[in-house]
Amino acid sequence: MKKVIVIFISALLLMSGCAPKMKEDQVVKNEKAKKETSIVPSYKLSNENYRMILPYKPSKARGVIVDQLANRMDIDEVEEGLRRHSKEYFDPESYYFQEGQYLDKDTVYNWLGRRLTKNQLDKEASEQASTLKKNGYTVNEEKIRSDLQQGLNPAIADSSSKKQQEAHPRYLSHILEQNFLQKGEDGTTRLQGVSIALAMKSVYRYQTETGGPYKQRKISVKEMEAQGQKIADTVVKRLRKMDGLQNVPILVAIYREEEQESPVPGHFVQKAFAEKGSASLGKWKSIKEEYVLFPSSHANDKYFDDAQVVKGFADEIAKYFPNYVGVIGKGFYINGEMKRLTLEIPLEFNGKGEVLGFSQYAYGAAKEILSGHYDLEIDIKSNSQMESLIYRDADEKDPTVHILH
Known part of the structure; x- marks a missing residue:
């Protein structure tokens, strides 16, 4: 999970001053017959992640x-x-x-543009050819026309026409x-x-x-x-x-x-x-994949059981914490099965003791209620600041809690 990885990386960086030198492979990158030395770290965060060539x-x-x-x-x-x-x-x-x-940027922007109509292409090609001739350059009209016609979106003759924009x-x-x-x-x-x-x-x-x-x-x-x-x-x-x-x-x-x-x-x-x-x-x-918002009518209609589980978790927390304002959830589904559930809980805290108490209770509720076979992440925040993090990988029984100081 992204936030977990960020925290893990931060911890590694903090420890790097006293840690032994990390193993790494030195390789030579062959790029268009031009060789340059690059580094590939020997370790990666998990078997599911790619190792990346350095310098990045x-x-x-x-x-x-x-x-x-x-x-x-x-x-x-x-x-x-x-x-x-x-x-x-x-x-x-x-x-x-x-x-x-x-x-590169120029190529992508050109490809994202619209194709030109015949009249538009004729006009722009003629203008470019005329400018080149005036400046003493050799004109390759076929290349000019090819360079102008790079857009992958449909051509439109009149952008002020609602009918043409719709079509x-x-x-x-x-x-x-x-x-x-x-x-x-x-x-x-x-x-x-x-x-x-x-x-x-x-x-x-x-x-x-x-x-x-x-x-x-x-x-x-x-x-x-x-x-x-x-x-x-x-x-x-x-x-x-x-x-x-x-x-x-x-x-x-x-x-x-x-x-x-x-x-x-x-x-x-x-x-x-x-x-x-x-x-x-x-x-x-x-x-067959999609993201689903909890709570929402779509979640209730298509994934009723999961929607009820998330509601049950939210209701359990609401019993004991007066500053609680609700849970916002995001489920990621592949072939109709939830693979990852991310919950965000915004609260107003008056001290770290309250953060600890809330996190402990949320941990217990997550363990008892959110027991499905999916990755789980619960972000507990105050004023858009992360206070604590509860997470569990799909193959793990118990969640892990981090209180951020």
Whole structure:
């Protein structure tokens, strides 16, 4: 669980001044025939996590995702979820993880744009060719037109037309790349896999005039999947033309965003795999996962038993603590089965003794009531500050408590 890992890492950092030097493997990274020495730590947080090559290299498109996805929880889930789905194809035991190094900011922004209509393309290509000629440059009109026509979202002739905006929404919000490397017998690490997430809208917000009101157009799952598959085919073909990506396996996963104000993130809906050297994706696989808010009508309708368990836990705590204001929960489901439950309990505390007493009681209630076979995390907060943390992995019987000082 993310918060647990953060605390664990912090503890390691605090101890690093007096701890013995951590074991690490020194490898040579072979990148486009240019060799550079890198470090791969010998230890990782768990068998489910990838080891990462150091020094850590941020994505070449770093920061783009923040501009493109309106819901902060979608940002986290796209990144973490793509890594989770990549494990089916790139085993953490034998692959190292690195953020995307092939799609840079300019490329991603260009691909996220709209295609141009014929008239728009003719006009812009003519203007660029004319400017180049005036400055004494050789003009390659075919390349100019190709560079201008990079957008993966549908073309629109008149953005001020509500009818055209409704008929041709922007489906694609973001493209996320992740890289997976392996160490060869010669000690060098080479790219051996690429994963791509296509973040697709569930709701298209648009304006027909600058500064005007926003309108909304909902996008069905079926429509989104059809558009996502078409975009995925184009993306794979483009990747195959890039230096270093001609022969590596490529995973593409389609992510459905939630609405901007949603308290839970969206989820992945489909994935497909292109074998080494192939410019075509194989059969699409459906992904049956979702995040569910507790309490909510959706939780009561679809996951009634789980909703009642969470309610029972909240009711038990409410009996003894007057400052209690409620429990907000988020369940993560795969194939209809809850895999992780995160609960947030906001309270007003008057001292550490009250924090300790509340945490002890919440621990007992969690042990007795929240006994399902899923990862559990309970965040106890005051004024948006974490006071204590209760967590349990799915394979453990008893939760663990941390009181934060």
